[in-house]
Amino acid sequence: MKKNRLIFILESIHQVLHAEKVLHTAGLDFDIIPVPKEINPECGMALEVDPKEKDQINAALIQARIKIKALFYRSGQTFEEIPADLPS
Numbered sequence: 001m002k003k004n005r006l007i008f009i010l011e012s013i014h015q016v017l018h019a020e021k022v023l024h025t026a027g028l029d030f031d032i033i034p035v036p037k038e039i040n041p042e043c044g045m046a047l048e049v050d051p052k053e054k055d056q057i058n059a060a061l062i063q064a065r066i067k068i069k070a071l072f073y074r075s076g077q078t079f080e081e082i083p084a085d086l087p088s
Contacts, residue, residue, distance in 0.1 A: 003074075003075060003076055004051060004073075004074070004075055005048050005049065005050065005051065005073075005074045006048070006049050006050070006051050006053075006054055006057075006071060006072070006073060006074070007033075007035075007036065007039065007046050007047070007048055007071070007072040007073075007074055007079070008046060008047040008048075008049065008057065008061075008068055008071055008084075009035060009039065009040070009044075009046050009068065009069045009070040009071070009072070010046070010047070010066060010067070010068060010069055011067050011069050013044065013045055015066050015067070016032060016045045016046065016047065018064065018066060019047055019061060019064070019066050020032060020047075022060050022061070022063075022064040022066065023047070023057065023060055026056070026060045028049075028053060028056055028057060028060060029049065029050060029053060030047050030048065030049045030053070030057070031047070031048045031049075032045055032046070032047060032048075033045065033046055033047075033048045034046070036074075036079065038077065038079050039070075039072055039079055048074075051073070058084075068084040070084070071083070071084040
């Protein structure tokens, strides 16, 4: 597990798959991970990125009209929700 990462929680698995295509096309580095149970015990997938990529990831998701449900900063096994800075 990588330390100090951002976890993007999207509206659905379909949005995660759409984001995967968008971010891959933009050449951005990301991982698709299961939503950590510390954030939400239900099943689901999320995007995990380096915090340095936040602005580029936000811009790509805004352009693709992908809505972010929540954004968390991960430090080891600790998660802190932070503002996503995206339009609703």
